Every structure is written in C-alpha cells, then in structure tokens.
Amino acid sequence: MTEQLGLRLFETAFWIYLAAAAIYIAGMFKNQTNLAKLGRGFFLAALLVHTGSLVVITIAIGRPPFLNLYEYMLSFTWAAAAVYAAMEALTKSTSFGAFCVPLIAAFALFTQLLGKEIHQGIDESIMPALHSAWRVPHVGSAILAYGAFLIAFVLAIMYLVRTQIDRNAAAPGGKPAQKSFWDARLPSAAVLDQTIYRTIAFGFLMQTLLVIIGAVWAQVAWGRFWGWDPKETWSFITWLIYATYLHTRTAMGWRGQRSAWLAIIGFAATAFTLIGVSFLLGGLHSYAGK
Numbered sequence: 505m506t507e508q509l510g511l512r513l514f515e516t517a518f519w520i521y522l523a524a525a526a527i528y529i530a531g532m533f534k535n536q537t538n539l540a541k542l543g544r545g546f547f548l549a550a551l552l553v554h555t556g557s558l559v560v561i562t563i564a565i566g567r568p569p570f571l572n573l574y575e576y577m578l579s580f581t582w583a584a585a586a587v588y589a590a591m592e593a594l595t596k597s598t599s600f601g602a603f604c605v606p607l608i609a610a611f612a613l614f615t616q617l618l619g620k621e622i623h624q625g626i627d628e629s630i631m632p633a634l635h636s637a638w639r640v641p642h643v644g645s646a647i648l649a650y651g652a653f654l655i656a657f658v659l660a661i662m663y664l665v666r667t668q669i670d671r672n673a674a675a676p677g678g679k680p681a682q683k684s685f686w687d688a689r690l691p692s693a694a695v696l697d698q699t700i701y702r703t704i705a706f707g708f709l710m711q712t713l714l715v716i717i718g719a720v721w722a723q724v725a726w727g728r729f730w731g732w733d734p735k736e737t738w739s740f741i742t743w744l745i746y747a748t749y750l751h752t753r754t755a756m757g758w759r760g761q762r763s764a765w766l767a768i769i770g771f772a773a774t775a776f777t778l779i780g781v782s783f784l785l786g787g788l789h790s791y792a793g794k
Contacts, residue, residue: 506560506563506564507560507561507565507622509564510557510558511557511561511620511622513554513556513557513560514553514557514578514612514616515616516553516557517550517551517553517557517612518550518613518615518616520546520547520549520550520553521547521550521585521605521612522609523546523550524543524549524550524601524605524609525602525605525608525609527539527540527542527546528540528547528598528601528602528605528606529606530543531598531602532599532601532689535688535689537598540598540599540601540602543598543602544592544601547585547588547601547605548589550585551582551589554581554582554585555582557578558578558579558582561578561622564622565622567640568640568643570639570644572621574615574618574619574620575621575622576643576647577611577615577618580611580647580651580778581611581612581615582647582651583647583651583652584608584611584651584654584655587648587651587652587654587655587703588600588608588655591699591702591703594702595691595695597691599689599690599691600658600662600691600699602689603658604655604658604659607654607658608654611654638717638720638721639721641713641717642714642718645710645711645713645714645717646710646714648706648707649708649711649713649714649774650707650774650777650778651707652704652706652707652710653704653707653711653742653767653774654771654774656700656704656707656770656771657767657768657770657771657774659700659703659767660764660767660771661764661768662691662696663693663697663700663760663761663764664761664764664765665686666690666691666696667693667760669686669687669690670693673687693760697760700763700764700767701753701763704749704750704767704770705750708743708747708750711743711746714739715739718736718739735777735781738773738776738780739777741773741777742770742773742777745769745770746766746770748766749763749766749767749770752766
C-alpha cells in the first residue's frame, strides 16, 4: 500500500506540474511577473510532492527507484525538475519557465503512460549484475546528467529564437524596428548562452562520473571495463558531444549559434541513450526497458 501511495503522489505531482506550466505560459503571454511567480510556486510544490513520492517508493521497495524504465523515468523527471529549480534560483529569473516547465510536464506524462512496474527489492529474476552497490551512484549520476542536458536543450532553442529576434530587430537603413512580442519575454542572448554553458558543465561532470562508475561496475560484474554494449556506446557518444561543446568553447572561443546547435545535437544523443536504446537495441542494458 505504501508503494501505491508513492505512485499516487507522483500522479498528483504531474497535475501540479501541468498547472505550473499553464500558469508560466499565461504569465509569458500576458507579460505579468506575478503570474510567473505563481507558476514558480506551483512548480516548487510539484517538485516537493514528486520528491515525497520518490521517498515513499524508496521506503516501500527498499531501494531507490532505479531498476527499470518506468522507475528510471520517475527519477529522471525529478532530476530535470531539480536542475531547473536550481537554475531558476541562481539566475533569479522566471522567464525560462514557460519553455522548460511544459517539457518537464511532458516527460511526467510520458512516465504516467508507461506501465507502472515497481519491483519489490531486487529478486532473483533480476539480472545478477544489478545486485551491486554501484547501481545507485551510476544511475544517480545519469539522471542528473540527463536532466541537466534536457534543460540545456530548451535553453539552446530559446537562444536560437532570441538571436533571430535580435537579427530581425536590426531594421534596414539604421531605423529602429518595432519590438516583437518576444522582446520582453525572453532573456538576452548573453544570459541564455552563459546559462547553457553552466548547465552543460554540470551535466558533463555528472556524465563523466556516469561513464567512470559504469566502467568500474562493468569490471566488477562482467570482468571487463568496456564491451561496446549499445548503452555504453551511446553514453560515450553523448559524452563526446558535450566534451566537444566544452572544448570548442574554452579552447576555440566558440559562442552563440554553433554552441547552441551542439547542445541540441547532444540532447538528441541523450534522448536516444535514455529511451531509444531501451526500445530499439538489445544488449546487457536491455533490462532498462523491462
């Protein structure tokens, strides 16, 4: 019964996320800061309820919900929400909410549509490799990395929109152009660029831990650090894309649209690693899709 309480709490969190998204969007269209602040209140309430659901489920099943795809999505959605909450607090701006929170709500909906399969503990039917203390730090770093990359993806799209608006605002002949609907509703390109960088830097740190811990766990479980399993391969591809983003920015001075497109490509690889591999490819990590 405690497990069912946890699932009901997550369902409640989903509806609050949805309400928060609607309020953020209304605040953006009406350009009202008070509505955006109300949206933030709803969003933080949803995150609190979501956190409670994970705590209740963890107590009920005797472990963090990291075992199958449904459990993973419960945790990944929480991580994305936590990263967004931290980003909004650090930037002291609610102007990101109308873009980020609806996507978080969409992932919560996707999780709701998955089969609600929760395993009690780790029984003998589960792959032996999962009977390991390495599982928690490995999956924990994964959800934080992928949550950060999701937020950076949304910010990169916002950046491309912002720069297009700025380009259109440069009227021919040097005459001032009429401000567009989005001028007062999007952060500046400089703020977006810097926030993308900081979010990816955090995600890359978590992705690096994910790869290292996964290699150590593979050595313990299967007697080798690396086996080119599809999930391993795509995790490494994702790491390489974000390493390229950071290298080109710090060593080559890349900024702006090129970096934004790298953030978008990186999240495409992230999404395939997170969901596509589980549904489309087999391998030693296929348990994640069960």
